[in-house]
Amino acid sequence: MKDHAITPDDASLTAQAPDGAAKFSDPAVTAKGEPRASVPLSHPETLWFNTGTLCNITCVNCYIESSPNNDRLVYITEPEMRAYLDELTARNWPVREIAFTGGEPFMNPEMCAMARTALARGYEVLILTNAMRPMMRKSVQAELAALIADYGPRLTLRISLDHWSEEMHDQMRGKQAFARTLDGMIWLRDQGARMAVAGRTLWDESDAEARAGYAALYARHGFDIDASDPGTTVLFPEMDETVDVPEITTACWDILGKSPRDVMCASSRMVVKRKGAATPTVLACTLLPYAPEFELGTTLAEAERDVALNHPHCAKFCVLGGASCSA
Template identity: 55%
Template sequence: MTTRTPNLSTTFATPSATEPLAKFTDPDVTATGEPRARVALRQLETLWFNTGTLCNITCRNCYIESSPTNDALVYLTAAEVSRFLNEAKQLGTREIGFTGGEPFMNPEILAMLGEALAMGFDVLVLTNAMTPMQRPRIKEGLMDLHRRFGSRLCLRVSLDHYTQAHHEEERGLNTWQPAILGLDWLCASGFRTAIAGRTCWHETADMARQGYAQLFKERGWPIDADDAGQLMLFPEMAESDTVPEITTRCWSILGKSPDEMMCASSRMVVKRNGAVAPVVLPCTLLPYDTAFEMGTTLADAGKADGGMFDSGAVKLCHRHCAEFCVLGGGSCS
């Protein structure tokens, strides 16, 4: 197995007195010297687990560069997940999310889902619905979970566009039909199913929802394209110097509240290749940046201080914070 380490980290350097401050370098102030915005944890509503970055396909703009060779985040074990589930239960967490990579490549995914559901959590799995999910053992296990827990298990399938051409532009040739077959099976079997699309095709959100609605009708999928919980449209992100930083003034300028941000209600657990134990991060979009590590338990994460954190509050010192969450309005839950 070849390890591919993605280049998604942020380098925090101290500029000299004569050098201008670069964007996203100082945790406390922006390049213009204004106080950087921060987000406190309002309530841990959703705890995410990255089950590993290995995936059966390589997408053109994968948020965390998952691929068949990227094992920068290794497979979590069911025992490691169990420890965090017990902590989350004590904190009143409502939902457990599983993402990757492709979660159904993790050999212990069914055990993780089963324990989370048995403990009373709602469970959300992000999947491409392709071959890993469609293996007989996985389908049999999912059907058992569906019979036992019903709509508390939701599978959100990545279908980047409602046309094959644009979907495969993002995900590669021959990725459309397997995803469609996976969605056919999920919907026909009665699973609560949602779709994740992208907004990078130079069309309005209304146009996109109309296109998806037509596809859902043609396939007979009981998914409401006008429901933002059933069809989530995510903003595209690119490494660009044009992304503005978020200051404390931006909340009133944009008419938004810190409580609306993903890191106000969620945390994510990852295990890095070579690490002894998993660590907690603010959200699903910052899996490789060690500056955003909050500790090895949820209790530690709530006390994190210094650097990117202020008593557990997250300082928005990453371009993804600005582009995806604050300006893009994105949220993985």
């Protein structure tokens, strides 16, 4: 069934239901009293590790508020990560990829050790990075070059490049950020690293225009990255929590012609370690690191339970994508 556009007069977009119940307040029912949709972990493919929220820069509108001072999520260690890999095996999760995000992952002194452990066990590894100074330290370069040489295409570095132009990128990340990231990308290119790019769709340009800009940049620098492939040039929308969106009911799946399997929490979980916590914890979603209702427990066994779609991000980014499930 064709998706319907979200419109201001859509009754499902009111901030509260007629009885005054707030939206996204009850994991079982919507503000209108309808059964809320939930998602089972049907096909685990990726286990994410947040390496810590510390970052070498402070970006405008960073969804996780990473900065040189934010240590709300502290460094995960290699033994802590390894314990979760052991549990993956014990519980027979068919995960193919171990992914690392931050903060800036290469600020974690055990980043390369964690990547090597995961690669040695046969997993593909994805590292999200700004490719700036933390990655370009001599000690990190030596370890990373060895990983690239040893494991080749099973290791992917996804570079945060908010826009294909220096001017726009630096608006988000600060003066000379674009040039420093390009230096890192050029070094990775020369090591034979497999690269992808994560950009943003904040600017007044079409998807085609954005991808053409990235394609020209890649060609100019000899980067072997496909600008037309949304899996290797990933363009993320802005995550504005003030935008009103409909709640997702169980009826939405049929109305939208979608399946719970299409939602990210059907195929992934993320491990974080909160400041002051004795152990890491497992979250349902990479986009909601600070939402306590999306904590599932300290083990993967606890994290196998269904996830209620009880947050605006669930609707806007993971289910609707610009559509409404109002009939």
